[in-house]
Amino acid sequence: MSKLELVQTLTGHKGIVWNVSWHPQGKIFASCGEDKTIKLWSKEGQQWTIKTVLVDGHQRTIREVAWSPCGNYLASASFDATTAIWDKKSGQFECNAALEGHENEVKSVAWSPSGQLLATCGRDKSVWVWEVAGDDEYECESVLNAHHQDVKKVAWHPSLDILASASYDNSVKLYKEDPSDNDWSCIATLQSHESTVWSLTFDKTGERLATCSDDKTVKIWREYKPDNQEGVIVTDRESVWKCVCTLSGFHTRCIYDITWCHHTGLLATACGDDIIRIFKESETSDPNAPTFDLICTKLNAHTQDVNCVTWNPTGNKEMLSCSDDGEIKLWSYTE
Amino acid sequence: MISFFSKLSLNNSQKPPVELAKPAYMDKSATLQELGYRDENDLKETIYDFLRTIRDPEKPSTLEDLKVVYEEGIFVKEPTADKVPVLRVEYNPTVPHCSLATLIGLCIRIKIQRSIHHPVKLDIYIKKGAHTTEDEINKQINDKERIAAAMENPNLRNLVENCIADEE
Numbered sequence: 001m002s003k004l005e006l007v008q009t010l011t012g013h014k015g016i017v018w019n020v021s022w023h024p025q026g027k028i029f030a031s032c033g034e035d036k037t038i039k040l041w042s043k044e045g046q047q048w049t050i051k052t053v054l055v056d057g058h059q060r061t062i063r064e065v066a067w068s069p070c071g072n073y074l075a076s077a078s079f080d081a082t083t084a085i086w087d088k089k090s091g092q093f094e095c096n097a098a099l100e101g102h103e104n105e106v107k108s109v110a111w112s113p114s115g116q117l118l119a120t121c122g123r124d125k126s127v128w129v130w131e132v133a134g135d136d137e138y139e140c141e142s143v144l145n146a147h148h149q150d151v152k153k154v155a156w157h158p159s160l161d162i163l164a165s166a167s168y169d170n171s172v173k174l175y176k177e178d179p180s181d182n183d184w185s186c187i188a189t190l191q192s193h194e195s196t197v198w199s200l201t202f203d204k205t206g207e208r209l210a211t212c213s214d215d216k217t218v219k220i221w222r223e224y225k226p227d228n229q230e231g232v233i234v235t236d237r238e239s240v241w242k243c244v245c246t247l248s249g250f251h252t253r254c255i256y257d258i259t260w261c262h263h264t265g266l267l268a269t270a271c272g273d274d275i276i277r278i279f280k281e282s283e284t285s286d287p288n289a290p291t292f293d294l295i296c297t298k299l300n301a302h303t304q305d306v307n308c309v310t311w312n313p314t315g316n317k318e319m320l321s322c323s324d325d326g327e328i329k330l331w332s333y334t335e
Numbered sequence: 336m337i338s339f340f341s342k343l344s345l346n347n348s349q350k351p352p353v354e355l356a357k358p359a360y361m362d363k364s365a366t367l368q369e370l371g372y373r374d375e376n377d378l379k380e381t382i383y384d385f386l387r388t389i390r391d392p393e394k395p396s397t398l399e400d401l402k403v404v405y406e407e408g409i410f411v412k413e414p415t416a417d418k419v420p421v422l423r424v425e426y427n428p429t430v431p432h433c434s435l436a437t438l439i440g441l442c443i444r445i446k447i448q449r450s451i452h453h454p455v456k457l458d459i460y461i462k463k464g465a466h467t468t469e470d471e472i473n474k475q476i477n478d479k480e481r482i483a484a485a486m487e488n489p490n491l492r493n494l495v496e497n498c499i500a501d502e503e
Binding site for chain 1: 363415416417419454456474478479480481483484487
């Protein structure tokens, strides 16, 4: 019988906790929210405790935090229109770079798998790609204006420099750099959701994407490469992404986040009905029309909306969640 | 359409004056009766009482005077699986091109959130057909991230605070 067991409830933030992010080694995590602080947590004995609080980096809500793949840098995106980069080269965490350019709220930040690129997005409808140009130096490589509304989330493909973004305009877009002229452009638009797409997550291969929306559904999209065996028509030698599965009837309010575990293949969602749900792909799932079963429903996971869920990157089946109720919870999943 | 959410000015560095106030939470398994309501109707009336005194952003009248809010516009929907009450609040802007419709929606949400002392899920909508851009406004005033950001904009926050402040 699969279940999600509460390991610890972590308090310390005041007001909404918007996001939690595991360090790549899975032994530290960062959290952020309405109180404009970033807290770094690690385990002391059996208990997770606050090790460091990063203050004065931002003047408004901190919406998202992201660790670089090497684990040495932490990026934070804020409603104050800036993205801060923190590191502890001096021995303690300090903000050593601020990325400015968005007109207003920055809503998401993500490092590419190589750690050489950063993406940010915000209410000004744009997605920015930044290059790590040197010590504490970041250069804007591209400003992508493909969406026509607020961009809610950016996420990178797990191994390639392909970027995905989710928007208030109900669509998801994918981007990559054209090696001939070093220009970034939109290579695919994924349209099927009927309201804001709040988040997205790639599977471990990067050939599938799961998206979640205010329309209360989760959608699974599959990449069909040029000359695919299924005979899906591909033009311009660019892959085509098709929605191959829609999970509807499970969530009762807006779905704010989704996380795909690269070890177990389990999908988990954070929902505005305060519930965390876990889905597992059926053994007999057809790659062109996959089926997923709801294997766990954690009622009352939080006392208010769940804003974020994230699997521990080491694959130990630990999961973090955070909520409008000001709490962070650490869970352990068992089959 | 004038959108209050699209005019965020970031050069105002005025510090927010108050602590982040949050209601005290009660046990989510509590029934309406345990939360202190006689029945659904009592919950509706309580919500209406919060809303009727909100002042119009431009006129010296309340939303009740202007019939922007009305008791029949409050619906108690089926609760969530966790038994959290779900409320739908409908309002009727005075004119179909009312440029303040978004601000009024924001006031309604903030007033209820501040006044109610137990978890509740809110869906706020313009009365069908009552505004030329109702779909756009409905989407904005039900996007909690946009609301959170709007309430960090000092000018917008002041407007809301003035509209929802209790009468002396």
